[in-house]
Amino acid sequence: MAESVPGNSTEEETLKHLFDDAMKLYDTIENGKESTNSDAVQMSIKNAISKFEKVTDLVSYSGMFSSNESLEELPTETLQYLLLPALLGTLTLKLCGRPRKDIIHVAEIYFKDFLQRCKDYGVTDVEIPQGDSQSQNRECPLTEQAKIASMVLTRDAKIKRYKQAKELKDKLSNLSTAMALPNVDEETKRDYFVTLLLCYINQALDELASIDQEKPILEYMEKQTGPKKPKQDRHIQPLKPVIITRDAVQKAVYGLGYPSIPTMTIEEFYDNRVKEGLFPGSCTSIPHQTIHSSEDDPDDVENIRKEERIEKDDPEELARQRNMDEYKDEHRRGWGNRYNRS
CATH class of the missing domain: 1.25.40.540 (TAP42-like family)
Structure with a gap:
């Protein structure tokens, strides 16, 4: 457990x-x-x-x-x-x-x-x-008969998954309506989450096929x-x-x-x-x-904006970052701190 x-x-x-x-x-x-x-x-x-x-x-x-x-x-x-x-x-x-x-x-x-x-x-x-199934096929070319068999299997699998996805979508829609009601019972909640997982499983398989x-x-x-040559800026x-x-x-x-x-x-x-x-x-x-739970987390938004400015090669942001790097190079951490020293 x-x-x-x-x-x-x-x-x-x-x-x-x-x-x-x-x-x-x-x-x-x-x-x-x-x-x-x-x-x-x-x-x-x-x-x-x-x-x-x-x-x-x-x-x-x-x-x-x-x-x-x-x-x-x-x-x-x-x-x-x-x-x-x-x-x-x-x-x-x-x-x-x-x-x-x-x-x-x-x-x-x-x-x-x-x-x-x-x-x-x-x-x-x-x-x-x-x-990558396509690169594997290039390494091990299939015969014409094997290609036809593979196409049939792929087509059948897609049709089966399409029908299953439609059924799951309809079921999820009904369960979503039930979840919006007050005092939802445990069985309905569990059925809803499992159905949601099954929907995303189909979506993940489709996305992986597209990526392939x-x-x-x-x-x-x-x-x-x-x-493309990667940007040399170490802040990205x-x-x-x-x-x-x-x-x-x-x-x-x-x-x-x-x-x-x-x-x-x-x-x-x-x-x-x-x-x-x-x-x-x-x-x-x-x-x-x-960890802030506000939808408009100011720290998150500011960090994202900084990252976007850096990605867009914003001159002011890059200058600020480089000035900070130069300052850190010339002033090691702890310099100037005379606390508890003779």
Whole structure:
């Protein structure tokens, strides 16, 4: 059995409030009419990603999930947190201003992680796509008969999944109506969350298929134009997934399943956030006071704006960053501090 969230119900409420807050922003992005590449929508996407990353941190820190559990053992309210990699993958694909190759690589990791976890808990038994099927076909060319058989199987699978997706969508619509009623019973809640997971499983499979088709196109374009030289400015953070395991033992276990994923323990994640100046410098615990639940988190918005200014090579922001670097180079930390010195 997974351990309960440490502390009291207030911590559970903080987690739920932050997740619900992020979901509202996510729904606004998904249902919005404004162009995805607009500055306002891109800021909302980055803000939502930041919030879901914080939720991922809290879920991992709580020890909510265990590798030796079944779906029946999970409390109903925790089922929604299995969606986190799928939600982050969906948002990542909407990002602009980053190399597309990096975007689809990170999204692919998120979707595969989501499918693997759902499979581990018995939510689904689908085969998780491995690698680039098109490049594998180039290495091992199929006969005409094998190609026809593969096309038939693929077509049948798509039709079956399309019918299943339509049925799930109708069921989810009915359950959503029931969830809006007061005093919803436990069975309805559980059915709703499981149906939601099944809907996102179909979506993840579709997204992975699209990514698989996009890869050779990007490779072709790169051959035609040549690889873009990465910006040398060290202040631009590389895009990478936030998939966190609870301890070193789980890190070793999950690392075997996802050799390409930069998995981190909670301590490593916290140390990185301390270095980035986002968390205080004590690693004994992660205080909830550092995590804001407001939808318009001023720290999140300011960090996103700084990142956007850097990505757009804003002269004032770059000058400020370089001046700070020069100051740090010339003034080592602790210089001038004469406290308790002779």
